[in-house]
Amino acid sequence: MFGFSLFNSSFGSSFSYDKNLIKEFKKDHKKLVKILTKIVHEKDATTIKQLFIVFRTEILGHLLSEDIRLYKYLREYYKNNQNTLKLILEYEQSIKDIQKAVLNFIEFYTKNNVKFDDLFKTKLNSIIEALLSRIETEEKNLYSLYVK
Numbered sequence: 001m002f003g004f005s006l007f008n009s010s011f012g013s014s015f016s017y018d019k020n021l022i023k024e025f026k027k028d029h030k031k032l033v034k035i036l037t038k039i040v041h042e043k044d045a046t047t048i049k050q051l052f053i054v055f056r057t058e059i060l061g062h063l064l065s066e067d068i069r070l071y072k073y074l075r076e077y078y079k080n081n082q083n084t085l086k087l088i089l090e091y092e093q094s095i096k097d098i099q100k101a102v103l104n105f106i107e108f109y110t111k112n113n114v115k116f117d118d119l120f121k122t123k124l125n126s127i128i129e130a131l132l133s134r135i136e137t138e139e140k141n142l143y144s145l146y147v148k
Contacts, residue, residue, distance in 0.1 A: 024065075033135070036128055073146070074146065075088060091138075095134065
């Protein structure tokens, strides 16, 4: 009925290659940068908070997809290449650290009565720099490891 069996032990463990995956991830990156750009230029606190909520949803969806569709595939594909596997695990841990910082930042700045002052701008710029650096690293280095 559903095309899979809940009792099949291989369900959820497929590591299939998707020729469109990297294209999708790059499209996600552009969308995330576009939202961040809107946040940087926005003056209205309510709109900033709404944009942060949209950003949080988008980045969590992207990170979940990377975890399930990219990292699992790469770990399986390179399981016998310890140097590359170590690099992949480092990338994976790095994004988890960035994710935690981004989500803590968003949680704080979507609270009531928070000020969007110079400290906010400084923290926002740091978050943006970390994300842009990560996007560049992924697109130049990590994604090249995704092969059939």
